[in-house]
Amino acid sequence: MIPERLAYAVKEFSPKSDLAVIERAYDFAAKAHEGQVRRTGEAYIVHPTETAVTLAKLRLPQNIIVAGLLHDVPEDTSVTIKEIETLFGADVAGMVAGITKLGKIKYRGMERYVENLRKMFLAMASDVRTILIKFADRLHNLSTLDSLPPPKRRRIALESLEIFAPIANRLGMGEIQGRLEDLSFKYVFPQEYAWVEALVKKRYVEKERYLRKVGERVRSELAKNGIAALDIHGRTKHYYSLYKKALKHERNLDKIYDLVALRVIVPTISDCYATLGIVHQLWKPLKGRIKDYIAQPKPNGYQSLHTTVFCDGGEIVEIQIRTEQMHEEAEYGIAAHWHYVEEGKESKNAVKESLGWVKDLMKWQQESLNDGSLLESLEYAKVDVFSKRIFVFTPSGDVIDLPEDATPVDFGYAIHSDIGNKCSGARINSVVAKLDAKLYSGDMCEIIIDKNRKAPNPDWIKFVKTRHAKDHIRSSMNAAQRGWLENLLPGGKGKN
Ligand code: MN
Secondary structure: OOOHHHHHHHHHHOOOOOHHHHHHHHHHHHHHOOOOEOOOOOEOOHHHHHHHHHHHHOOOOHHHHHHHHHOOHHHHOOOOHHHHHHHHOHHHHHHHHHHHHHHOOOOOOHHHHHHHHHHHHHHHHHOHHHHHHHHHHHHHHHHOHHHOOHHHHHHHHHHHHHHHHHHHHHOOOHHHHHHHHHHHHHHHOHHHHHHHHHHHHHHHHHHHHHHHHHHHHHHHHHHHOOOOOOEEEEEEOOHHHHHHHHHHOOOOHHHOOOOEEEEEEOOOHHHHHHHHHHHHHHOEEOOOOOEEOOOOOOOOOOOOEEEEEEOHHHOEEEEEEEOHHHHHHHHHHHHHHHHHHHHOOOOHHHHHHHOHHHHHHHHHHHHHHHHOOHHHHHHHHHHHHHOOEEEEEOOOOOEEEEEOOOOHHHHHHHHOHHHHHOEEEEEEOOEEEOOOOOOOOOOEEEEEEOOOOOOOOHHHHHOOOOHHHHHHHHHHHHHHHHHHHHHHOOOOOOOO
């Protein structure tokens, strides 16, 4: 018998799934794990069940939920991937195999860290659904971490904080990122966690009460203007993201205006802008804090209007305005894309596009596997993916995502290798700039091209910041060197 929690989650959030298939998978997993007990003392099947519940709540389709139920079967029992394929099909078996591979390597310091990253990325590029299952699996493991010995607790928490959460962020899964971070935070930085918890608990309660009143006022003002808000709710900042922000403000929480925020969900994009206008008629906005992420989304796809206002009684409140689809994407990122594809509301291309950066990683990993410089390029990958990013505009308004301190040459290569190879000058915000100038977030950069240029300048290698640019410059240097060597060798070119 399938547990009620799972049946409910599937019926409620993934109604297109065939409950009979889910039930068959549950029975199969329960039988395979029979007699196994978790450290918590519970039957093992509780863990895959909770994993599947999380996946169902993300509104993911049937096969992912089934793979979630089966994810630990090949690892912990005598059942093989082949049997799973026979019983549940190649698609499910492929995901389960992916998860099993991913679980083999554990975080134990730098070398393993890098290795694990690679596994993650490879798995992601071949099937991002594997990552979603891994997140759901990890969320449940983190929630039962107390039953593990302390060193193991710390390892799993640290791995979640340093590897899983940044990937969730890059996939636009804000809610999952927040949950992963908060569950790990407690174990990785116990004292800091206690500090944040003590500090905000009371404030959250007070602020939430206040926000409810503000929300009611917004709702009635919108109604007067013919806008029916779909949902208005307060959101409290996740503990870990609050902690990171507090560190930037000398631990002074009074300077953090989005400790709590009011979210207003309205039907259409024009309603979003109309709502912003209505809010600004009610309360005066703070200078420089109005952000239009609808016209200019964040690189991970995040969309919303943000404003911070002097609210009733002089309180400062951040208000976030968005449509329902924007809301789901902000919370569940790529998982929401999947849901929309299932519903036929969005083309598969949109999903593919948002996976572009994953594909890029996959490609260069394949390349570096061939030339044996894998470890070196993984070092770059770590830097590229996890260091701070800046966002620079092209003259046509596209946003290019670059690492901090990137230069116009990095920018050129990020647009197209030809633009990088042939760049001869740059303008930053319409002012002529050197090719090694530092770019900053929000800059508009324009590359001046020399069509006759054959190859990049080898000196650029000294200042470029992205692996992508380095690779291109280096490979053209190597080609030049090879030509030079071949001419020196007896017999000359072509005879070897
Ligand atoms: Mn598991």
